[in-house]
Amino acid sequence: MTAPMLLTDSQRQVLLWLALAVAGWWGVSLLAPVLLPFVVAAVLAYALRPVVAWLAARRVPQWLGAGLAIALLMLVLLAVVLIIVPVVTQQWPLLREQIPPLLERLNAWLVPLAQRHGFDIAIDVEGVRALLRRLISGHEGQLLDHVLASLRIGGSAMLAVLGNLVLMPVVAYYLLLDWDAAVTRCRALVPPPWRPAVGRFLAEADAVLGQYLRGQLLVMGALAVFYAVALALVGLKLAVPIGVFTGLAVFVPYLGFGLGLVLALLAALLQFQSLLGVLLVAAVYGAGQVIESFFLTPRLVGERIGLHPIGVIFALMAFGHLFGFVGVLIALPASAVLLVAVRRVQGLYVSSPLYRPRDAARSPEED
CATH class of the missing domain: 1.20.1440 (de novo design (two linked rop proteins))
Structure with a gap:
């Protein structure tokens, strides 16, 4: 009988690291929905860290600097929402009145051109007008009912989304407070030779x-x-x-x-x-x-x-x-x-x- 092949120390070390990598990948895949807000919070904390460091250099307490950085980010996101929402809400209802006249002008140019080339093409302006009337001004109540029904059916999912939206800035704030200590702890996990x-x-x-x-x-x-x-x-x-x-x-x-x-x-x-x-x-x-x-x-x-x-x-x-x-x-x-x-x-x-x-x-x- 041949003697069993013994692994060297370096080979055992490689296999151990491979096993740890596979176990880590499996754990991340299993907990991906839970880890997502924490990963996003870590990215936010990393992006805002220079702001906190800049404030700290000007003798702003770290807890206050982290709060100001998070508040600044929230204000920027709120400003973007306030820019886009009024534009949509003010302009969208006008489509029902403005699009049909534009299509009539397009018909006045398109129909003679198509007839000169032997085609009978025209846009159904009345059909478009009826479609816009149904989409924009006739079903707001029904749309609200459908949204509320979907919230009742998928209430847990909606609560999870809202919870994550609240959780991410909170986690980012605490990561900013503990950033240096967290980095030190992570570096301590690296093998000393590496x-x-x-x-x-x-x-x-x-x-x-x-x-x-x-x-x-x-x-x-x-x-x-x-x-x-x-x-x-x-x-x-x-x-x-x-x-x-x-x-x-x-x-x-x-x-x-x-x-x-x-x-x-x-x-x-x-x-x-x-x-x-x-x-x-x-x-x-x-x-x-x-x-x-x-x-x-x-x-x-x-x-x-x-x-x-x-x-x-x-x-x-x-x-x-x-x-x-x-x-x-x-x-x-x-x-x-x-x-x-x-x-x-x-x-x-x-x-x-x-x-x-x-x-x-x-x-x-x-x-």
Whole structure:
């Protein structure tokens, strides 16, 4: 009989770490719904930590600085809601009166053009008017009844959502209070031989993520100014609130731009009542998307975190494909951390025997 193969200490260590990684992944997958608000709170605390540190440097107590940072974030979110809700509530009911005349004008241009080419095409304006009447002004009570019924049926789910919305800023506040101690406790869990390398990696990742946040704020500010000024030049009355909202909402890729575009087109349709005005607003948003995608984000975000403009586009597409909408949200910050890891792995590879055998003779180019 052959003797059983004994594992070396390094092999047992690798297997132990693999087992811990699998157990950790299983636990995270099992508790994902519960962990989500805590993960979001940790992200909020990390993003607000520089604000608390800045206030602490000016002798503001940490408990007060953390409260001010959370309150500032809540005020920004409330301001965004107050910008978008009045625009929708004021403009939406006007659609029922404004869209049919626009369609009649379109019919007056489209029908003769189609007849000259042998087609009989016309828009059913009365049908559209009846549809708008049913959607906008006839079923508000029924819609409210359906919403209330759904709340009664899924009351536990709604309470869970509301509870998470309240829980996240509370957890973020306590994380900000205990941030330094929590970081120290987490570092103490790292095996002592690994601590220098892990510390350098985390410090570099923290610096890169800080550059990402600053670059993203610059992109948001630049786009808010661009959309507000460009829409005002077009003549849109709601240029400032819609432009500022669009600029701030681009932090959420695609969704923020899409909401701003819908609001702007809706306002243009009701104000100008002409195809030209709507096309001008659409052109502003088309130009803004080109500027943001091919200049601002690659230059102000990509270059700050060390990503090539092509790398920024690839990261957005790859993470979106792998993780959906959440992947688009985390694409750039996750790529920043991965970039630090890739640099470390590249350094290990270049200094390894796989790339440069130790007994290989030095080439003339190296001398």
